[in-house]
Amino acid sequence: MGRHQVKETLAKILFTISACVAVVAVGLICIFLFMQGLPAMIDIGVWEFLTGTDWRPTWNPPQFGILPMIMGSLYVTAGAILFGVPIGIFAAVFMAEFCPRPLYKVLKPSINLMAGIPSVVFGYFGMVVLVPFVRTHLGGSGNSILTGSILLGMMILPTVITISENSLRAVPRDIYEGAIALGASRERAIFHTILPAAKSGVMAAIILGIGRAIGETMAVRMVTGNQAVLRTPDEFLSGVRTMTSNIVLELGYAYSGDHRPALIATGVVLFVFIMLINTLFSILRRKDGAR
Amino acid sequence: MRKYFKWILGAVLTATILTGCGGSGDADYISAVTREEGSGTRGAFVEIVGVTTADGNDNVFVEAEVAPGTSVMMTTVAGNPLAIGYASTGVALSDNRVRAIAIDSVMPTVENMLNGTYAIQRPFLIGYNRDNGLSELAQDFVDFIFSAQGQEVVADRGYVPFVQDAPQYTASGMSGVIVVNGSSSVYSLMQHLSGAYRDINPDVRIDIHGAGTGHGISAARDGLADIAMSSRDLRESELEFISPLTIAIDGIAVIVHPENDIVGLTLEQVRNIFLGEISVWDDIR
Numbered sequence: 318m319g320r321h322q323v324k325e326t327l328a329k330i331l332f333t334i335s336a337c338v339a340v341v342a343v344g345l346i347c348i349f350l351f352m353q354g355l356p357a358m359i360d361i362g363v364w365e366f367l368t369g370t371d372w373r374p375t376w377n378p379p380q381f382g383i384l385p386m387i388m389g390s391l392y393v394t395a396g397a398i399l400f401g402v403p404i405g406i407f408a409a410v411f412m413a414e415f416c417p418r419p420l421y422k423v424l425k426p427s428i429n430l431m432a433g434i435p436s437v438v439f440g441y442f443g444m445v446v447l448v449p450f451v452r453t454h455l456g457g458s459g460n461s462i463l464t465g466s467i468l469l470g471m472m473i474l475p476t477v478i479t480i481s482e483n484s485l486r487a488v489p490r491d492i493y494e495g496a497i498a499l500g501a502s503r504e505r506a507i508f509h510t511i512l513p514a515a516k517s518g519v520m521a522a523i524i525l526g527i528g529r530a531i532g533e534t535m536a537v538r539m540v541t542g543n544q545a546v547l548r549t550p551d552e553f554l555s556g557v558r559t560m561t562s563n564i565v566l567e568l569g570y571a572y573s574g575d576h577r578p579a580l581i582a583t584g585v586v587l588f589v590f591i592m593l594i595n596t597l598f599s600i601l602r603r604k605d606g607a608r
Numbered sequence: 609m610r611k612y613f614k615w616i617l618g619a620v621l622t623a624t625i626l627t628g629c630g631g632s633g634d635a636d637y638i639s640a641v642t643r644e645e646g647s648g649t650r651g652a653f654v655e656i657v658g659v660t661t662a663d664g665n666d667n668v669f670v671e672a673e674v675a676p677g678t679s680v681m682m683t684t685v686a687g688n689p690l691a692i693g694y695a696s697t698g699v700a701l702s703d704n705r706v707r708a709i710a711i712d713s714v715m716p717t718v719e720n721m722l723n724g725t726y727a728i729q730r731p732f733l734i735g736y737n738r739d740n741g742l743s744e745l746a747q748d749f750v751d752f753i754f755s756a757q758g759q760e761v762v763a764d765r766g767y768v769p770f771v772q773d774a775p776q777y778t779a780s781g782m783s784g785v786i787v788v789n790g791s792s793s794v795y796s797l798m799q800h801l802s803g804a805y806r807d808i809n810p811d812v813r814i815d816i817h818g819a820g821t822g823h824g825i826s827a828a829r830d831g832l833a834d835i836a837m838s839s840r841d842l843r844e845s846e847l848e849f850i851s852p853l854t855i856a857i858d859g860i861a862v863i864v865h866p867e868n869d870i871v872g873l874t875l876e877q878v879r880n881i882f883l884g885e886i887s888v889w890d891d892i893r
Contacts, residue, residue, distance in 0.1 A: 375645050376665040444680075449687055458639040458688055460673050543644070543674035556673055566676050570646020570822035 347588075354585035357578030359566065362521070370524040372545040372558075374567065374576045381579040385547040387586065389462075389557035390531055392548065393541065396466020397473055397530040402523055404470070405477030406512075409522075414507050432475035440536035443468040448540055457554035460542030465557070468540055469533060473526035480525060484518020485511060515604060524598040528591060531561075538562035560587045615714030639880055640685050641693035641877050644749040648791045648821035648839030649678070652730035653694050653860050655840070657875060659882045669884025678792055682706060682863075689865040690889065692881060694728075696793045697721070698766045699862035708861035710872030716861040720766045727875050729859040731769065733838040734795050735850040737828050745784045745812065746834040752777045752805045753855055766796050768857040769773070782838040783811035790817075790824020797856065798837055825850055869893075 358366050361381050363506020365553055369382015397494040412424060420554030444549070488511050496506035543566060558566075563589075564580050618764055643650035643665065653659070654666050658888070661667045675681040685693040686705035693706075698717045700708050708716055711727050720726040736742050742750060752758045755777030759769040788798055794820030800813040819827075821838045828836035829849045840854050862878055864870060873881075873892060880886045 327755075373665065376661075402700070444683060445687065452688060458673060459688065460684070536675060539680065542674070544670055544672065548671045555671075558674070566644045566674065567646055569820040570644070 319497065325520070331550040345430075347439040350581060350585050350588055352592065353578055354582035357575050358582045358585065360575060361579065366579070367586070370547045372563070374571065374579065379574060379576065381575065383560065383563070383583055384578075385545050386558050386563045386583065388539075388547060390561070390590070392462050392550065392553070392557060393469055393537060393559060394527055394530040396462060396553070397469030398523065398527060400467055400470025401477055401526055401530075403474040404523070405474050405526070406476070406481055406519060409478045409481035409485055409519075410507060410512065413482050414503075414511070419557045424500045428475050428478055432479070436533060436535040437473055437539075439468060440539035443536060443540040451554070455554060458542065458556070460540055462541065462548065462553040462555065462557050462558045465537050465559075466553075469530045470537065472533060473489070473529050477522045477526045480522035481515070484521070486516040487518065488514045489590055505562055520601055521598070524594060524601075527594055531587070532557075532592060534561035534565050537566060555602040560584075624683065624757045629863075636690055638881055638887055638889055639688055639691040640669070640884075641675050641681060641691050642668045642672040642882065643681060643694075644674050646675050646820060646822045649694065649793055653728065654882075655862070656728050657729065657879050657882065659879055663748050668865060670881065671884060674825060685863050685865060689867045693860065694860050696860050697859035697861045698797070699793075700863050701766060705755040705866070706863040707866050708863050709870060711862060711871055711878065712874050716859045717767060718763075719858045721857055726859055728862070729768075729857055730840055731770070731854045732791075732797065732853045732856040732858050733840075733854055734788075735796075735825065735828055735836040735846075736834065736840065737831065738849050738851050740831065743780050743786075746786050748780045748782055748809075749786055749802075749805055749812070749814070750835070750853065752790050752808070753801055754853075757804060757808075758801060758855075761800050762797065762856045765800055769796060770856050771853045777789045777808070779808045781811075781838060782809060785813045785815060786835065787827075787833045788814060788816045788824075788837060789819055789827040789833040790835075790868060791839035792818040792820040793835035793839040793858065794818075800844070816840070885886060 326503065355388065366381055366383060367387070369380065370384050371382045372385065373380040380475040413422065417497050443464060447464050448459035450459075451457070451461060451464045451467075455463065472484050492510045492514055493506050496510045497503070537559055538561075541559065541562065543558045543562055544556040545558045545563070546555070548555055560583050564583050567576070568580050571580055643653075650666070654668060657667050659666070673684065675684045676788065678699055681693050681695050681704060681709075682699070682703055685691045687773060695706075697708070699878070700706060701716070710716075714720050714725045714727070716726050721729050731773075734753070736746065754771050754774055757777050758772045759771055759774045760770045776805070788802075798816050802816060806812060806814065815825075817827075817833075818837075821836075821840060824833060824836035825838065825842070825846055827833035836850060838852070839858070842850060862873065868889075870889070870893065875893050877886060886892060
């Protein structure tokens with residue numbers, strides 16, 4: 318075997334191992350979650366666990382129903398999409414197509430900086446700025462679904478903007494020029510040719526935003542009030558507890574009976590949600606590619 | 609594409625306008641703020657005030673906001689003129705962002721806790737593994753806590769010392785590491801105790817973690833901590849594996865926003881607020 322081949326084989330092994338680390342990590346997390354969470358879920362009763370509306374872990378006998386938390390996660394995530402996605406996409410269009418160079422030089426680094434702000438800082442900002450704002454202008458105590466949605470909407474902006482902007486820039490320029498040549502205005506050409514052409518990238522941005530929003534913990538638990546109550550969408554000024562907050566609020570204390578396994582089982586449900594989102598994403602992508 | 613954006617924008621605007629009008633003119637609803645399930649402060653508060661079901665289960669009403677940790681509790685109450693919450697007196701009395709109120713016309717002061725007139729008070733405990741006992745070093749630290757010097761630290765921090773006429777402590781000259789874990793309420797007192805101890809025995813390192821009462825107890829059970837800190841009486845299931853020692857008495861102050869003009873409440877009113885049976889400030893003013 319020549320020196321060249323040895324190098325080749327070594328490199329191959331190194332790269333294979335690197336690739337495997339990620340897969341093994343996901344596999345281990347999966348095994349750990351399901352091993353610890355599933356027995357508790359079966360013990361409590363899968364149906365009771367998923368559709369129960371009472372969360373009373375310290376009661377005797379305890380009640381573990383996580384429907385309020387599932388809905389809580391869905392509400393704040395949907396709210397975050399409502400606030401974050403339109404602003405994010407418009408911002409991306411602006412940055413890719415309309416932004417003057419000097420302004421871009423300020424905007425781009427600020428968005429990158431925003432992506433690096435720790436979530437606890439976002440949470441504190443929400444607590445001292447957004448919560449009093451919502452309380453004085455909209456009513457309620459301020460710790461609400463709405464506040465959480467606005468804060469999460471802000472937190473997913475960097476993700477949505479950066480990925481959408483990249484995919485807008487990746488669209489071949491001839492499409493745009495073709496539209497202009499056919500007599501379309503600049504705005505029309507952008508919104509009717511470039512944006513649709515970048516659809517899969519924008520979708521990817523939205524899905525990643527959803528992933529970030531549903532998994533966010535620290536900031537959310539500081540501004541949403543954390544009441545484990547089943548809400549309807551019109552109660553968006555009331556507080557809510559998300560699945561992530563539920564886990565982190567009580568994990569430090571949970572050491573008796575089914576409490577800790579029930580919290581891990583909440584993690585299993587969250588994990589399944591994220592898997593569903595990712596599957597949805599790849600289905601959308603495949604459809605898009607086939608066309 | 610444009611059409612959809614128009615729709616979304618329209619919907620957001622309508623929602624904002626509708627709620628903007630609906631929000632004003634409401635009665636002053638009480639925003640009850642509680643701690644998370646498992647917190648020692650919550651456990652003690654619920655037990656003493658009686659916020660329980662007939663068979664003794666924690667029954668803080670579900671609409672109460674949950675503040676994870678003492679600091680979030682203080683910030684939440686400090687930021688909301690309609691809020692009512694509770695926190696350890698040692699913390700609540702030294703923070704002027706909130707105001708402690710009288711319970712049954714008694715203010716939560718050290719004198720009132722010593723003479724037992726203030727209703728909401730609880731022990732600060734330390735505990736150790738029943739089977740393994742205390743290590744020689746940890747025993748020395750515990751001896752210090754129960755000495756005249758240790759109890760002086762307790763009194764200096766605004767808590768009520770549990771031991772009267774405690775003996776003097778003399779330096780042991782030991783070295784090593786002691787791990788302490790548990791209640792975030794006891795945490796700051798423990799830090800001051802540890803500081804005073806290390807002034808006498810500088811070769812001892814004391815690692816203190818304030819992960820919560822339940823966490824500390826399970827750490828002591830599993831041998832991960834020498835000493836557990838608890839801010840409530842131990843449950844029967846916990847007493848099977850932990851031996852408790854009371855180091856101080858702490859009150860729980862009921863706190864409101866400084867702008868709130870309420871002077872005091874009865875224990876009964878506090879109970880009904882946290883059960884969700886009183887929901888408007890005008891009902892108790």
